[in-house]
Amino acid sequence: MRRSDDRPSRFSPFAAAAGFVALTLAAPGGASAESLRVGGVYAVTFSGVPIGRATFSLVADGGAYSVKIAMKPAAVGKVVAAGVFKAEAAGWLHDGSVYPARFLLDSVDTDMENRVSMRLADGAVKYSEAEPGLGRMEERVPITDSVMAGGILDPVSSAVAFVADPGSKDVCARKLPIFDGWTRYDIKLSYEGTQPVDLPTYSGTAVVCAARWVPVAGHIPDKPSVVYMKNNRSISISYVPVGRSGLMVPYSISMKTLYGTLNVEAEDLKMTGPLTASAGQ
Structure with missing residues (x-):
């Protein structure tokens, strides 16, 4: 297995898409009939070329949530990379916040494998194991206890927004403190505007946030x-x-990279359960 710093120098749009889609969200068996459910399919393009498709699901039931995402290359993406990406998270929704309890990631590309297992409690990382391990540790900013507490989110849970005024620009007035198993970073959001959404089973208005990676x-x-x-x-x-x-969930993601622009956009979203009638039902 390659170390994370020994990866090929060529850029893999599929790998980048898989990693950044994780800033998006199946459902576990046994969920009650009153569970709130969101399911969707997302198209992934790189510089306008289709490279993958992602499936997404969210279940919220009795204050608990579970989210899963899977992605695989499609069309030209199969030439770029022949891997698959799966991630899942679960936790609790209360006091207007998201509290993750576990996170699992399993990503297999043409010549590398990435796996993460993480446990969280009270907004802090209690256990984390990631493969491959990091190299060049003397050059890295140390990960201390102080940066691993205080409302930490895993990459998948960070996609679930819980706001008092759903559909408002409040969703952009947030800083997301994320640990992915290797690095700690913040995603700082700010309000940018709105855009109409018209999908086969969902129509409405999306709130657009500018994002900064810190x-x-x-x-x-x-x-x-x-x-x-x-x-x-x-x-x-x-x-x-x-x-x-x-609750609010991602409709689209756009990110300029050194090699081109990555876009992830929903082709359809289906929402069922309590309080979803106004969302494309």
């Missing part, structure tokens, strides 16, 4: 990709409300 720990400060992403002003995430439930 490295905190575990990264190599002068690494070109880190420097580029830190200064990247071309990242946006748009959210749609899940009816009147207070």
Whole structure:
């Protein structure tokens, strides 16, 4: 197995898409008939070329949530990479916040495998194991206890927004403190505008947020990709409300990279359960 710093120098749009889609969301068996459910299919393109498709599901039931995402290459994407990406998270929704309890990631590409197992409680990481391990540790910003507490989110749980006024620009007035198993970073959101959404089973308005990636720990400060992403002003995430439930989920993601622009956009979203009647029903 390759170490994370021994990966090929060529850029893999599929791998980048898989990683960034994780800023998006199947359902576990046994969920009650009153569960709130969201399911969707997302198209992934790189510089306008289709490279993958992602499936997404969210179940919220009795204050608990479970989300899963799967992605595989499609069309031209099979030439770029022949891998698959799966991630899932579960936790609790209360006091207007998301509290993850576990996170699992399993990603297999043409010549690398990435796996993460994480447990969280009370907004702090209690256990984390990631493969492959990081190298060049003397060059990295140390990951200390202080940066691993205080409302930490895993990448999948960070996609679930819980706001008092669903559909409002409040969804953009947030900073997301994320740990992915290797690095700690923040995603800072700010309000950018709205856009209409008209899908086969969902119609409404998406709230568009500008996003900034801010490295905190575990990264190599002068690494070109880190420097580029830190200064990247071309990242946006748009959210749609899940009816009147207070939840919002991503509709689209756009990110400029060193090699082109990555776009992830929903082809369809289906929402069922309590308080979802106003969301495309």
